[in-house]
Amino acid sequence: MEAVLKYFDKKVSRRQIDVLTVAFIIVMSFFPSFINIPYNINIFLAWEGAYRIYLGQMPSIDFYLPMGFIFWLLPAFFFKIFGPGLHTLIIFQSFVNLITYLAFRKILVLLKVERTVVFLSLLVLGISYVLLNFWPWYNNFVFVLQLISIVFFLKYRQADTKAFRFLYLFLTALFSVLAFFTKQDSGAFTIMLNVALVVLTSLKSKSFQQILIFILALIFFSLPLIVPFLSHDFQYWFNLGQKPHYSRLNLFDYLHVLLGSLDWVKLYAIAIFISLIVKFQNFNQLFSNEREYLFLFIVLGILVQASVIQVTSYIPHYNTYYLHAFSFAYIISSITGLQNKLAKAKVFLFMSALVMFLWSADLWKYSLKFARKLMPTAFFEAPQNVVSVNTWLKSDETQFDKKTNWRLSDLEGFRHIYLPEETIAGMDKIVKEYEGVENLKVLNMSELTPLAATIGYTPMVNQPLWYHKNVSIFEREIEVLCNRIKDHEYDLVLFEKIPILNNFYPQEIYDCLLENYKMKDEFRAPRREPDATVCVFEKE
Known part of the structure; x- marks a missing residue:
């Protein structure tokens, strides 16, 4: 025991930190590529754009979108290597996460941050932000480019x-x-x-x-x-x-978010301000050291950015959690004498444990399923006929389910992805009827866009990439699509109804379909809300 204690009194060597950093980055970046993952909302959009480019379609020419197309270029390249499946997007995001870690680490190294603080900051970045981004999304990819x-x-x-x-x-x-x-x-x-x-x-x-x-x-x-x-x-x-x-540039929205939430941003800003008061006598002293004022300016810029992005890009809610890692790195680096103490193994390990404890919510969520398998008697939910922290409020399973009936699909394009059983059954019917049909014209206004690769049809050109009303499709396009529906241009139309969302897919197009097409089937959409459904329409 005494030998163990003496070992932890030793200093952590630079080589040990580097080995630990490399191992952490590789494991945290790539482990999602080796597991099966539930379908996630909005992933249909990442797949659709990449698939169209993979087929040779030109963004902003063959299909339209309210933004640039940079995000979809690399996933399209990955489709060429690994095939156009949803799981390929997981592999692509593992690569993106690797670049995220390396770029963030390089920033801290260039700012001459101590290696122990660099590792702890990477730990914060991984647990609070990267761990949540196992699916690719442009709100995450743009941050990587910024890094x-x-x-x-x-x-x-x-x-x-x-x-x-x-x-x-x-x-x-x-x-x-x-x-x-x-x-x-x-x-x-x-x-x-x-x-x-x-x-x-x-x-x-x-x-x-x-x-x-x-x-x-x-x-x-x-x-x-x-x-x-x-x-x-x-x-x-x-x-x-x-x-x-x-x-989305609305002053009230910004004030509402700033004053009504953003507690972490305000806490970090106060901590940074206090550290400046302690560290510097005046502004001249601060601006005499380029490393100091650049580090400060970058972190403050990230905090301001995270505050505004909460209004302009509000989904997913964690898309600005990178602020934790930047703020942590700056604040810990500003504490005089802490770096020397962090060099001791016991202090370094204790700080690592504190970091994981502080951001334990997502670690716990992902590890709970394994804990229940290892110790089923210790981890169980209280029965509904008793009153406890988990049962005092009736669970509303009509709004969100717990994915208990989600399973893996054998369909090409959906392999290694968990989906609701009803969704898989509905897709199986579509594939059975339409697979191999030549020159199939499909209007797919659902989250099941990978059916294009499964069935083998080519997404039609001169259409928006996705159909979020007043975001990516407007009155002009709605009228064009309704006219095409009236002219029976499509052999198959999939339309998704999502009652919880405000007119995500345009109601006007659904009404046009009811008037001009025959609804053949309706099944559950790949979402946690059981009342979200995919309607299958075909010509009369």
């Missing part, structure tokens, strides 16, 4: 030669533009943050040509993503708040 842009900015500031400085500055601009053409809100913050960093460092060095070069680089990289599509209604589709879009 890469910050890495290149910091490399630009530390480059030894003029050639490398310009190279890294151009790469900062490139990934800023790619972020904007992935998702406008987070992408705009990426551009604004990097412009602010370039301006700030230029003012400090009294060299202003970098500002002009950076702005010109932003314009240069933006033009190829705009000019070729101007003749294809780019001004109409790309959402900059113009009609028929809604910008």
Whole structure:
């Protein structure tokens, strides 16, 4: 026992930290690729865009979307390697998560953060954010591009030669533009943050040509993503708040979210402010150290961004949880003397345990199913005829189920994915009837878009990528689709009804279908809400 205690009194070596970091990053990045995962809402959209590009269709020309198409390019490439299945998206996201960890770690290393703090910050990032992102989504992908842009900015500031400085500055601009053409809100913050960093460092060095070069680089990289599509209604589709879009820039919404929630943001801001008071006598002392003011500026930029994105990109609710890792890294790095103590094995392990305890909710949720299998007598729910913390309120299973009747499907495109039994049965009927039918014309307004690969039909062109009313489809497109329905252009139409959502799929199209097509079947949609259904329509 004494030998064990002596071991924990030793310092953690740099090599041990590096080995632990590599192991953590690899395991946390890739383990979702080796397990079966339940279907998740909105994943149909990631699949549909990637599949269309995989088939050779051109975004903004063959199909339309209210944003850039950068997010879908890499999944389409992964489809070429692993096949166009939903599980391929899990593999792709494992790659994205790996880049997330590496880029975040590189930022902290370039900011000269101690390796123990770097690992603890990676632990925070993994548990609070990356662990939740096992499905790909553009709100996550844009953040990864932002991380890469910050890495290149910091490399630009530390480059030894003029050639490398310009190279890294151009790469900062490139990934800023790619972020904007992935998702406008987070992408705009990426551009604004990097412009602010370039301006700030230029003012400090009294060299202003970098500002002009950076702005010109932003314009240069933006033009190829705009000019070729101007003749294809780019001004109409790309959402900059113009009609028929809604910008979501509403002062009341921001104040409501800021003052009514965002407790973590406010707590971190206060902690950072206190650390500045303790650490620096005045602003001159702060701005005399480039590492200090760049670190501060990046973290504050991330906090402001996370606050605004909660309003403009409110789904999923955890898409800004990256703020925890940045704030944690800055605050822990600001505590004088803590880094030396963290070098001791016992302090390092204790801090790691505290981090996992603080963000234990999702760890517990994922580990509970395994705990119940290992110790079934210890982990069981109280019966409904007693009053306990889990039974005092009646469970409303009419709104959300517990996925107890979800199982794996054998259908191509849906393998390794859990779905409701009723959904699988409904899809089996469709596949049995339509698989192999040549020149099948399908309007798929449901979350079952991978049926295109399963049945073998090609998604039709000159249509929106998805059909969220007043987000990606508007009155003009609704009228066009209704006219096509009246002309019986489609052999098969799938329409999903989701009562809990506000007119997600346009009711007008459903009404057109009822008037002009025959509803052949209706079965449960791949969602937790049992009353969400997919209606199957065919020609009269």
